[in-house]
Amino acid sequence: MRLNDPVHYDGAWHVYKYSDVKHVLMNDKIFSSNPGNRYSNAGGISFITMDNPEHKEFRDISAPYFLPSKINDYKDFIEETSNDLIKNIDNKDIISEYAVRLPVNIISKILGIPDSDMPLFKLWSDYIIGNKRDENFNYVNNRMVSRLLEIFKSDSHGIINVLAGSSLKNRKLTMDEKIKYIMLLIIGGNETTTNLIGNMIRVIDENPDIIDDALKNRSGFVEETLRYYSPIQFLPHRFAAEDSYINNKKIKKGDQVIVYLGSANRDETFFDEPDLFKIGRREMHLAFGIGIHMCLGAPLARLEASIALNDILNHFKRIKIDYKKSRLLDNKMVLGYDKLFLS
Ligand code: HEM
Numbered sequence: 001m002r003l004n005d006p007v008h009y010d011g012a013w014h015v016y017k018y019s020d021v022k023h024v025l026m027n028d029k030i031f032s033s034n035p036g037n038r039y040s041n042a043g044g045i046s047f048i049t050m051d052n053p054e055h056k057e058f059r060d061i062s063a064p065y066f067l068p069s070k071i072n073d074y075k076d077f078i079e080e081t082s083n084d085l086i087k088n089i090d091n092k093d094i095i096s097e098y099a100v101r102l103p104v105n106i107i108s109k110i111l112g113i114p115d116s117d118m119p120l121f122k123l124w125s126d127y128i129i130g131n132k133r134d135e136n137f138n139y140v141n142n143r144m145v146s147r148l149l150e151i152f153k154s155d156s157h158g159i160i161n162v163l164a165g166s167s168l169k170n171r172k173l174t175m176d177e178k179i180k181y182i183m184l185l186i187i188g189g190n191e192t193t194t195n196l197i198g199n200m201i202r203v204i205d206e207n208p209d210i211i212d213d214a215l216k217n218r219s220g221f222v223e224e225t226l227r228y229y230s231p232i233q234f235l236p237h238r239f240a241a242e243d244s245y246i247n248n249k250k251i252k253k254g255d256q257v258i259v260y261l262g263s264a265n266r267d268e269t270f271f272d273e274p275d276l277f278k279i280g281r282r283e284m285h286l287a288f289g290i291g292i293h294m295c296l297g298a299p300l301a302r303l304e305a306s307i308a309l310n311d312i313l314n315h316f317k318r319i320k321i322d323y324k325k326s327r328l329l330d331n332k333m334v335l336g337y338d339k340l341f342l343s
Contacts, residue, residue, distance in 0.1 A: 018264040
């Protein structure tokens with residue numbers, strides 16, 4: 001598609017090249033993230049589906065708590081959690097026993113969910129991220145919302161309490177807005193990080209000689225995995241707020257634009273030998289997006305992945321995936337393992 005039809009129309013626009021994907025994401029006034037009236041069920045999840053200035057007002061509430069310097073305060077906690085989890089993963093599914101649990105434990109700590117509420121929170125987040133789908137959702141949701149109301153009033157520390165005390169320029173946040181905000185932080189941070197951890201194991205399985213270099217430059221390895229096997233392959237929701245052009249194709253007001261991060265990250269006109277895994281590239285990948293919606297949790301994901309890489313490489317003598325027992329996710333948008341066993 002990059003070579004033959006890089007801006008393709010089939011009812012929506014599909015954008016594949018690095019420069020075009022970046023153009024769409026950087027021009028947030030033209031390419032809105034707000035589905036608006038296009039869909040009747042447009043109850044978007046918090047600020048990821050808002051445009052500026054509203055988006056910024058919401059994002060700024062928690063942004064200071066996701067800066068690398070703040071996230072670094074959680075380093076010891078992430079290391080302890082990773083250490084505890086990794087002790088029990090031999091012969092088990094690494095996704096469910098480690099890669100899912102690590103980010104959920106960390107984000108609940110950052111949000112300020114008390115330990116005793118962890119099982120309920122874990123169940124709630126399973127429903128929200130779609131790991132679990134059944135008729136009990138309403139029951140679990142109601143219980144979690146009433147617990148959140150209590151936590152909002154308590155004096156625990158964490159982003160939940162920051163949200164409780166914060167207001168927008170002209171008004172307070174509604175309870176619905178606060179709950180959606182928490183949901184976004186859960187959705188944004190969990191499955192994506194899980195998949196990044198699984199994809200790092202895939203890279204090591206495919207390049208067994210890379211282990212020493214990976215340990216020497218953990219952050220370089222994490223960045224290259226994000227580029228090479230991007231956990232989010234495309235972003236489906238940009239909407240043209242006015243007529244404009246992408247690479248000489250006329251986009252009309254109201255058109256939907258889908259940007260392919262995974263393709264942009266393999267664009268041969270931007271990356272040298274894009275299909276080779278090379279630690280230490282200088283060009284910036286787009287796995288976290290770019291522009292005003294660029295991933296809020298990127299510093300957290302990077303730290304978690306770097307600790308996970310260290311612990312996984314130190315725990316296992318060799319890394320060979322058992323391809324008979326392992327399975328990729330059946331989802332074109334997210335790239336990662338559903339089940340992952342080592343042989
Ligand atoms: C490897 C892990 C992750 C990947 C690949 C990833 C990817 C992304 C991408 C591509 C976007 C841009 C969406 C858009 O432009 O529409 C985004 C936004 C976002 N991510 Fe992440 N993410 C990851 C981890 C996290 C974590 C750990 C959090 C924790 C809280 C998080 C929270 C968010 C939030 C809140 C947004 C919305 C930002 C905004 O609209 O301003 N993400 N993420």
